[in-house]
Amino acid sequence: MSAFLNLEGKKALVTSGTRGAGAATVRLLRELGAEVLTTARTRPxxxxxxxxxxxxxxxxxxxxDLAAAVQHRLGTPDILVHMLGGSSAPAGGFAALDDGQWQRELDLNxxxxxxxxxxxxxxxxxxxxGVIVHVTSIQNRLPLPDATTAYAAAKAALSTYSKSLSKEVSPRGVRIVRVSPGWIATEASVHLAERLGAEHGGGVEAGKQLIMQALGGIPIGRPAHPEEVASLIAFLVSERAGSITGTEHVIDGGTIPTA
Structure with missing residues (x-):
């Protein structure tokens, strides 16, 4: 267990914790002493x-059903980490998005x-x-018009909801924070690159270049590792971050331009 961070005795729920940054978060919270429950459509x-x-x-x-299981197995949780998110929308801009696709993005994100x-x-x-982490995305500020308009809009809604929730419950002892990743090196991001590449007549590397170009480049020259996102989340849910609430914490390799 880390001497710097200690989550011994804490009870946590991490949604979508079977792969990528979600799985990395589950592993790290457990290493730090927390009892962690996770969820997905199927159990690996x-x-x-x-x-x-x-x-x-x-x-x-x-x-x-998940809320009932959490109450039964954990009681009142100390930590909620909402990792679930993603997009299945087709390329083609706003005109490719029908009502069903918009609803699916909202239902997921x-x-x-x-x-x-x-x-x-x-x-x-x-x-x-308690502390709740809503994992949003830098695309709520830098959407990709060809492919992620609905996803970006849903994540922007999540961010606004988080701000309002924080104002309501922070005075009552529950912290609400947002983690806003850029491009993370996960299976899902590779699939997105493959899809974009194929839709533009290329392969996965062409898709990666499209993502990089659309984001305006990543100054550190690479996507974030899932473990880096997990480390940020672990700090934010710890007592070390006890005065942090209502804020958004960007982890994007410098993608979002700074003043």
Missing amino acids: ANIAEADFVTADLTTAQGCA LMPAVRLDRALLPQMVARGS
């Missing part, structure tokens, strides 16, 4: 049944956090302590 063989809840969080029923907070946050407020 390398995750114990006791540490996992099968749920489709794009539905109201899936969120309700906004509503799970809203529904789970509504179910679990009152217990944290009643106890007077």
